[in-house]
Amino acid sequence: MAGLRQTPLTCSGHTRPVVDLSFSDITPFGYFLISACKDGKPMLRQGDTGDWIGTFEGHKGAVWGATLNRDATRAATGAADFTAKVWDAEKGDELHSFSHKHIVKSVDFSQDGKTLLTGSNEKILRIFDLEKPEAEPRQFLGHTSNIKAVRFNKDCNQVWSVSDDKTLRVWDVNNCKEVHSIEMPSAPGSLELTSDGSIFTATYGNFTVFYNAENFEKIKEIKAPAPVNTASLHPSKNFFVCGGVDFKMYKFDYFTGAEIESFKGHFGPVHCVCFSPDGELYASGSEDGTLRLWQTTVGTTYGLWKCVAPDIDSGDSNSSTINASGAQTTGTATEAVKVES
Structure with missing residues (x-):
């Protein structure tokens, strides 16, 4: 198959920049993909084809974060209307709406889907109990600027966050205390946990950096030709993809740091990228208002x-x-x- 051209599937429908993407796990019905967009209308799609399934309607502002629980029965979104919402992903109905005092930038479900983590421009992380939605959330205080992304670790006893204050922080879920902080040279752009829970991936400037999720040590960092906003490590951990301001998608060898290939398909900066749960494709979202699906092996x-x-x-x-x-x-x-x- 040498010399074949990478031809992404272009999934249209959004009218403004696509800023966040998330896949479900593989379910009996395949796997699914949700997109967050500044048009305020997060969309659910079939993950392997990009076919549109439905749109979650209810936010009154740009949607900055979106995620699915493992079996794709629930969706969560965070938006500029100062709310995080939980949806029935099968029917499209809004189930819960959690008020914040500023823009909600990132959301993440725990592994069991019973709690929701949010990060906002209030500089606060919150965990909501979805079995007791009326209860006050747990709060994590310490960031000094807007929170860009938040993630549970594999065991859900810690949460990770990155912020415009140029730090990556780790928090204990039980006591809501910070347990570790990593200073970064510039504001990080994204945060991802591998499916096996062993490595956190973050980006800043031209670099993609990888951290051990157990001891928080930096494993390595790899430089791209242009500033990158987002990166995703393949489930095999043999290579990763990243994208940023030059409209390109790059693939790098994880071990050597060598650039394997690059493709230009978007017509604007790339804001988000993630691999499908089977690793056969990756999805990217851009300022151009589209999300695209790319083959891992052309x-x-x-x-x-x-x-x-x-x-x-x-x-x-x-x-x-x-x-x-x-x-x-x-x-x-x-x-x-x-x-x-």
């Missing part, structure tokens, strides 16, 4: 990407591809079908 048959090997016996050096509508085309690159919502 040329494989997966989702809406169809690739058939060349007919060697007939001497045909081109590969034949069949798109989702059944129409057959010919070319040396895998062709993708644009997903309209």
Whole structure:
């Protein structure tokens, strides 16, 4: 499959920048993808194809954060209307709305889906008990500027946060105290935990940096050609992808730091990226108002990407591809079908 061109699936429907993305785990119905957008209308899609399923309507401002619980039965969003909302992801109904005193930038479910973590421009982290939504949330105080992203660790006994105050902080869930703080050279842009819970990935400036989730030690940092806003480590931990201000998606070898490949598909800065739970694709969101799905291994048959090997016996050096509508085309690159919502 050498020389095949990366052709992302372009998922339209949003009207303003896409600023956050999150996949569910693999469920009996496949896996799902939620997008947060400044148009105030977070969208749910089938994860492997990008097909639109529904839009969560109720926020009165830009939506900055969005996530799904593990089995994709619940969604959570954080917005500029100073609320975090929890939704029935199967019916689209709003279940809870939690008021804040400033913009909610990031949300995350615990592993069991029973609690919701939020980070806001109040410089406060909160954990809400979804089984007792009327109860006062636990609060974590210490950041001195806007919180950009928050995540539970694997055991949900700690939470991690990054902020415009140029720190990454770790907090104890039980006593709401800070247990560790990491100073960064510039404000971090993103925060992600690997599926096995062993590594936290963050970005700042031109760098993607990796931390051991157990002892908080820096494992390594790798420099990109341009400032990056977001990065995601593949489930295999062999490579990672990142994107930023130059509109490109980069893939780097995790061990050597060597750039493997880069692709330009967006028409604006890349704000968010994450790998699917099976690692077969990654999704990116951009200032251009689209989210795009990219193949991890270009040329494989997966989702809406169809690739058939060349007919060697007939001497045909081109590969034949069949798109989702059944129409057959010919070319040396895998062709993708644009997903309209």
